[in-house]
Amino acid sequence: MKKVRELEALRKEARRLAESVGLDPTPVIFGVVDYDQLNEYSAYDGFPERFPHWSFGMSYDYFRKRSAYSGWWTYELVLNTDPAIAFLRESNTPVENKGVMIHVYGHADFFKHNRWFSKTPKEMIKLMHTHAQRIEEYMNKHGVEKVESFMDKALSIQYEIDQYAPFIKRRWQDALENEEENKKEPRRIPVKRDYMERFVNPPAWLEERRTQLKSRQERQSKRLQEETELAKPQKDLLAFLARYGRLEHWQKDILSMIRDESLYFVPQMQTKIMNEGWAMLWQAKLMAEFAAPHEFIDHADMASKVLAGGVANPYALGKLIWEDMKERWDKGRFGREWELCQDPEKRKRWDTKANLGTEKIFEVRRNYNDVTFLAEFFTEELYEKLRLFTYEYIPETGAYHITSRDFADVKRKLLFQHTNLGRPMIKVATGNYGNKGELLLLHMYNGVGLNLEEAKEVLKNTYFMWGRPVNLKTIMRRKIKDPDPMRNRIHPERPLTAVYEDQGMLLRYDGESTRELALSADEVKDIRLDEDYSTVPQEWIG
Amino acid sequence: MAKRILKDLERFKRIVRGEIRKNLKELIESGEIVGQKGGNIIKVPLKSVRIPQFRYDPRQAGGLGTGEGEIGDPVHAEPSNDGPPGQGPGPHFREVEIELRELAEILGEELELPKIQPKGQKQVVHGDDEYLDISTVGPQTLLMKRRAYQKGLLRQLLMAPGPSLPGDTIVVTPIKEDFRYLYGQPSLSPEASCVMIFMRDASGSMSGEKTEIIRQENWWIDLWLRTNYKHVDRVYILHDYEAQEVKEDDFYNLSTGGGTRISSAYELCDRVIDRRYHPEHWNIYAFHFSDGENWIGDTENACVPLLEEKLLPKTNLFCYGQVTLGRRSPGLHLVKLKERLDERENFVTSIISSREEILQSIKEFLGKGR
Numbered sequence: 001m002k003k004v005r006e007l008e009a010l011r012k013e014a015r016r017l018a019e020s021v022g023l024d025p026t027p028v029i030f031g032v033v034d035y036d037q038l039n040e041y042s043a044y045d046g047f048p049e050r051f052p053h054w055s056f057g058m059s060y061d062y063f064r065k066r067s068a069y070s071g072w073w074t075y076e077l078v079l080n081t082d083p084a085i086a087f088l089r090e091s092n093t094p095v096e097n098k099g100v101m102i103h104v105y106g107h108a109d110f111f112k113h114n115r116w117f118s119k120t121p122k123e124m125i126k127l128m129h130t131h132a133q134r135i136e137e138y139m140n141k142h143g144v145e146k147v148e149s150f151m152d153k154a155l156s157i158q159y160e161i162d163q164y165a166p167f168i169k170r171r172w173q174d175a176l177e178n179e180e181e182n183k184k185e186p187r188r189i190p191v192k193r194d195y196m197e198r199f200v201n202p203p204a205w206l207e208e209r210r211t212q213l214k215s216r217q218e219r220q221s222k223r224l225q226e227e228t229e230l231a232k233p234q235k236d237l238l239a240f241l242a243r244y245g246r247l248e249h250w251q252k253d254i255l256s257m258i259r260d261e262s263l264y265f266v267p268q269m270q271t272k273i274m275n276e277g278w279a280m281l282w283q284a285k286l287m288a289e290f291a292a293p294h295e296f297i298d299h300a301d302m303a304s305k306v307l308a309g310g311v312a313n314p315y316a317l318g319k320l321i322w323e324d325m326k327e328r329w330d331k332g333r334f335g336r337e338w339e340l341c342q343d344p345e346k347r348k349r350w351d352t353k354a355n356l357g358t359e360k361i362f363e364v365r366r367n368y369n370d371v372t373f374l375a376e377f378f379t380e381e382l383y384e385k386l387r388l389f390t391y392e393y394i395p396e397t398g399a400y401h402i403t404s405r406d407f408a409d410v411k412r413k414l415l416f417q418h419t420n421l422g423r424p425m426i427k428v429a430t431g432n433y434g435n436k437g438e439l440l441l442l443h444m445y446n447g448v449g450l451n452l453e454e455a456k457e458v459l460k461n462t463y464f465m466w467g468r469p470v471n472l473k474t475i476m477r478r479k480i481k482d483p484d485p486m487r488n489r490i491h492p493e494r495p496l497t498a499v500y501e502d503q504g505m506l507l508r509y510d511g512e513s514t515r516e517l518a519l520s521a522d523e524v525k526d527i528r529l530d531e532d533y534s535t536v537p538q539e540w541i542g
Numbered sequence: 543m544a545k546r547i548l549k550d551l552e553r554f555k556r557i558v559r560g561e562i563r564k565n566l567k568e569l570i571e572s573g574e575i576v577g578q579k580g581g582n583i584i585k586v587p588l589k590s591v592r593i594p595q596f597r598y599d600p601r602q603a604g605g606l607g608t609g610e611g612e613i614g615d616p617v618h619a620e621p622s623n624d625g626p627p628g629q630g631p632g633p634h635f636r637e638v639e640i641e642l643r644e645l646a647e648i649l650g651e652e653l654e655l656p657k658i659q660p661k662g663q664k665q666v667v668h669g670d671d672e673y674l675d676i677s678t679v680g681p682q683t684l685l686m687k688r689r690a691y692q693k694g695l696l697r698q699l700l701m702a703p704g705p706s707l708p709g710d711t712i713v714v715t716p717i718k719e720d721f722r723y724l725y726g727q728p729s730l731s732p733e734a735s736c737v738m739i740f741m742r743d744a745s746g747s748m749s750g751e752k753t754e755i756i757r758q759e760n761w762w763i764d765l766w767l768r769t770n771y772k773h774v775d776r777v778y779i780l781h782d783y784e785a786q787e788v789k790e791d792d793f794y795n796l797s798t799g800g801g802t803r804i805s806s807a808y809e810l811c812d813r814v815i816d817r818r819y820h821p822e823h824w825n826i827y828a829f830h831f832s833d834g835e836n837w838i839g840d841t842e843n844a845c846v847p848l849l850e851e852k853l854l855p856k857t858n859l860f861c862y863g864q865v866t867l868g869r870r871s872p873g874l875h876l877v878k879l880k881e882r883l884d885e886r887e888n889f890v891t892s893i894i895s896s897r898e899e900i901l902q903s904i905k906e907f908l909g910k911g912r
Binding site: 040043044049050052053054055056057058060061062065069132148152155156157158159160297301311312386387388389390391392393395397399400401402403404405410413414416417423424426443448449450451452454455457458461477491493494495533534535537 | 594
């Protein structure tokens with residue numbers, strides 16, 4: 001009891017501090033859990049409950065081994081619900097609790113005010129519970145193996161969604177729309193006595209209604225087929241299959257549950273750098289006051305662990321950008337004059353006492369996501385501070401090599417890693433490819449190819465859900481000329497690589513085998529995006 | 543009702559076990575597991591335990607690094623388990639991690655290996671230091687570095703306020719009074735201990751693939767024994783005409799050009815046991831690998847008596863593996879040993895003519911449960 005009172009006092013103080021600097025977090029419920037529960041919730045992405053699937057067991061095993069063998073533990077865990085729910089490790093020291101609390105209030109403020117979270121259901125904890133129960137019921141009804149095997153397939157397209165779907169309304173994405181019942185027999189009027197049957201439900205009448213039902217179903221299936229011929233390619237394969245796949249009702253239900261869960265996680269994936277950076281920014285600022293003098297070194301120690309790893313660490317990168325932004329707007333380092341100023345000395349001393357930093361960062365936390373955040377605020381000055389470089393894999397040497405230290409290259413790479421959640425973009429072109437009811441998917445090619453082996457596995461899973469052959473249009477790189485070793489005489493340290501050419505390809509799975517069919521440049525015109533993320537220097541090629 | 547997560551875990555483990563059992567032969571043949579150094583965790587590449595998704599080819603995606611280096615320099619950038627940022631909640635796996643103990647269990651199940659019964663009262667009192675206290679003096683190895691720097695920083699800040707500008711750095715130099723050491727006493731407990739004595743013919747004909755096969759096989763034998771005993775010692779003996787005790791790395795890497803006299807290794811093995819591993823206290827396992835060729839007369843005149851009178855009475859198990867590539871005909875050494883010693887319970891032989899036979903050979907060696 002004493003401990004709870006102490007924690008409550010800390011919580012109140014943390015909230016007061018957060019509000020004192022203008023944060024406006026949702027209420028937060030803190031739960032105290034032991035390390036094993038913390039590992040459990042970490043495996044469930046923060047939730048106390050998820051649907052039964054072995055992949056959570058795999059995550060749990062991973063977290064358990066980390067905490068057992070390297071003393072590593074999940075630093076903070078917070079759910080975007082209202083009120084938000086967060087967890088404190090039972091064995092936390094008071095200063096660790098203070099740090100986590102401030103951090104959590106940072107997230108709770110971000111969840112509440114960032115635009116990309118505005119459509120997220122705030123009662124996800126209940127939905128997760130319902131999903132778990134529904135899938136468990138299906139397992140009881142259809143058998144664990146059967147349901148699990150279907151979920152393995154469904155999870156392989158769990159992120160084939162449209163992250164903007166909650167902001168747009170499209171007819172066919174409403175997977176759980178009322179479907180006409182797929183029954184062969186018309187409904188009878190219930191009778192109490194058997195001998196009444198032929199008077200209440202005369203056979204001729206039943207026959208007539210049977211014909212009606214059949215023609216209605218035919219019309220409907222024709223309509224569905226027409227609908228699958230999309231006017232233009234769309235994302236959201238998951239919704240498409242949930243609507244039009246040759247699946248049973250429970251299977252479609254599972255697809256739409258998985259989609260809802262993915263859509264819940266998407267805003268967090270889209271704002272990881274901003275959100276973690278935001279929490280670290282306020283943690284660093286407020287802990288100066290919140291931590292007792294004797295606790296400060298421990299807090300610095302803990303923070304340095306969380307921030308380790310440089311640019312790959314969203315906590316560190318985010319915090320750095322927020323701090324830089326605050327300073328720039330405080331000193332008036334923005335706008336036309338600043339952009340045009342070329343004198344480094346002048347830039348260094350630039351300070352118009354504009355004092356707009358706080359206002360600016362609160363505005364940005366409302367309206368941006370990671371891509372726009374990086375595009376606009378990852379500046380050349382920051383890049384210089386971080387001493388970043390890009391690297392690429394060179395097949396000829398079998399190693400990764402530093403390819404560029406140019407700001408433009410670095411930024412391009414950084415944006416690539418965060419565009420479309422860091423995943424290749426797959427669109428549904430039509431469900432009636434070749435007028436044979438086949439599915440055609442498009443990989444929108446930006447210069448970086450697919451992991452083909454994996455893609456073939458996904459196609460097999462998609463075939464199972466679509467029920468007819470599936471096709472994927474993509475582009476891969478084909479070697480056309482080996483490098484000339486003579487070119488290496490002057491710069492022997494320089495890795496040489498072959499000349500590659502784009503080769504259009506149709507991957508096709510028809511239920512029996514996967515085939516790769518070559519496509520001409522003209523046939524893949526529609527999937528080639530005007531983007532290129534390779535940073536291999538020209539002089540290494542050929 | 544059991545906790546959901548435990549059910550998920552159990553389900554996951556069952557899948558992994560099934561997959562490893564199914565692929566055990568390939569895993570052993572490919573040698574992908576052998577050679578992972580240190581730790582209690584082994585990484586097993588199991589494609590089928592991963593949910594496939596549309597992802598970029600990591601080799602085409604490149605990446606970002608930070609720090610020193612010229613353009614063109616190679617960088618260490620193995621794709622990690624965590625994957626590129628923004629791929630979704632939860633860790634992302636390219637391999638399955640498995641504890642050594644679990645892997646040994648799977649090996650045991652798959653090969654139907656009997657549990658080892660340590661023979662007799664063999665228990666060695668073994669002490670592990672337990673550090674329960676902190677002292678201001680102690681050996682360098684027990685110095686608590688983090689604490690020293692924390693104390694140092696605190697002391698420096700108290701003596702002279704450090705730089706106040708953010709971004710400035712403080713150089714902390716701990717002095718003697720900042721040092722703290724772990725302090726503890728050994729706690730003694732009885733444990734079943736075992737020593738594995740690996741012997742190998744190092745003459746020229748034994749190089750390359752043959753040595754690789756021995757390395758693979760020994761790793762799995764080692765895995766099984768070390769998870770059956772709490773305390774494990776290892777001895778490596780190389781021989782040609784003469785025998786010599788070597789380190790583990792040298793054991794697999796050295797080769798010589800001399801002739802072969804196997805009894806030299808058996809003699810040395812016997813001396814090592816007498817000097818360091820008294821059979822009263824140790825469970826002794828000896829493994830000898832060669833291609834079956836030996837100095838004329840050495841097998842019957844020297845090796846057999848040595849085994850009969852000295853080594854077999856002292857060891858739990860003596861295994862001889864004949865490694866010949868591509869042919870399964872027993873070499874003379876094997877034939878003669880079998881002739882004379884086949885009756886002995888703790889003597890096992892095996893012929894390994896390719897990687898595919900490693901698994902079978904392990905089963906022959908360890909299948910006796912001794």
